[in-house]
Amino acid sequence: xxxxxxxxxxxxxxxxxxxxxxxxxxxxxxxxxxxxxxxxxxxxxxxxxxxxxxxxxxxxxxxxxxxxxxxxxxxxxxxxxxxxxxxxxxx
Amino acid sequence: xxxxxxxxxxxxxxxxxxxxxxxxxxxxxxxxxxxxxxxxxxxxxxxxxxxxxxxxxxxxxxxxxxxxxxxxxxxxxxxxxxxxxxxxxxxxxxxxxxxxxxxxxxxxxxxxxxxxxxxxxxxxxxxxxxxxxxxxxxxxxxxxxxxxxxxxxxxxxxxxxxxxxxxxxxxxxxxxxxxxxxxx
Numbered sequence: 709x710x711x712x713x714x715x716x717x718x719x720x721x722x723x724x725x726x727x728x729x730x731x732x733x734x735x736x737x738x739x740x741x742x743x744x745x746x747x748x749x750x751x752x753x754x755x756x757x758x759x760x761x762x763x764x765x766x767x768x769x770x771x772x773x774x775x776x777x778x779x780x781x782x783x784x785x786x787x788x789x790x791x792x793x794x795x796x797x798x799x
Numbered sequence: 800x801x802x803x804x805x806x807x808x809x810x811x812x813x814x815x816x817x818x819x820x821x822x823x824x825x826x827x828x829x830x831x832x833x834x835x836x837x838x839x840x841x842x843x844x845x846x847x848x849x850x851x852x853x854x855x856x857x858x859x860x861x862x863x864x865x866x867x868x869x870x871x872x873x874x875x876x877x878x879x880x881x882x883x884x885x886x887x888x889x890x891x892x893x894x895x896x897x898x899x900x901x902x903x904x905x906x907x908x909x910x911x912x913x914x915x916x917x918x919x920x921x922x923x924x925x926x927x928x929x930x931x932x933x934x935x936x937x938x939x940x941x942x943x944x945x946x947x948x949x950x951x952x953x954x955x956x957x958x959x960x961x962x963x964x965x966x967x968x969x970x971x972x973x974x975x976x977x978x979x980x981x982x983x
């Protein structure tokens with residue numbers, strides 16, 4: 709039982725990455741938090757990881773706003789249309 | 800029985816296919832090329848269309864193929880110079896942090912920093928510097944927030960593969976931020 713709670717930094721970091729995407733299991737989170745008690749470095753890593761995720765989420769929101777208006781220009785569409793018609797007739 | 804109507808493809812599907820592609824490769828020009836390529840391949844294999852699925856589903860399945868092809872291509876070219884992992888691999892120290900890779904202290908890592916426009920630009924340029932295959936997977940998971948198993952299916956990789964890529968992407972991003980922002 710106690711052996712299972714002991715994890716290496718490598719495992720801790722892997723769980724930490726997963727938990728950024730809400731994919732760590734409950735048990736893994738317990739393991740991680742116990743590891744934090746005795747490892748300052750991983751605690752730091754985790755905090756920075758959370759920060760990084762938040763940064764990316766901001767970017768994600770920005771991108772979504774931008775993407776709504778983003779598509780091919782009418783000119784490009786027209787060109788593709790003609791190209792398809794040409795090739796379709798040939799077939 | 801469904802029938803294909805290629806003359807209407809552009810009006811009906813180009814926006815959808817384009818957005819779908821852009822979400823995955825995040826490059827405007829490249830997305831255009833892939834979408835165009837998809838339409839042309841679809842024309843070529845129009846004979847094989849059996850009408851079992853709708854036109855749109857059929858086109859999307861071709862598009863997915865194209866995206867995988869693209870991913871494979873960048874995967875074989877780039878990323879050969881692998882990042883060393885952060886940890887010792889032998890002896891008692893297995894799984895511990897290597898001294899030189901230890902995360903450094905980030906000054907003013909405060910919540911309000913998150914609103915900082917310059918920091919936002921910095922992270923953008925850091926993401927752009929990632930090797931293409933890392934960037935693609937990382938962006939799909941973190942920015943487009945696509946589910947892990949969907950990404951694994953689409954790119955035909957295993958989930959442990961995906962987590963290694965995510966970890967490496969994150970490691971490089973932290974280093975990039977450390978060099979260009981926090982310890983400047």
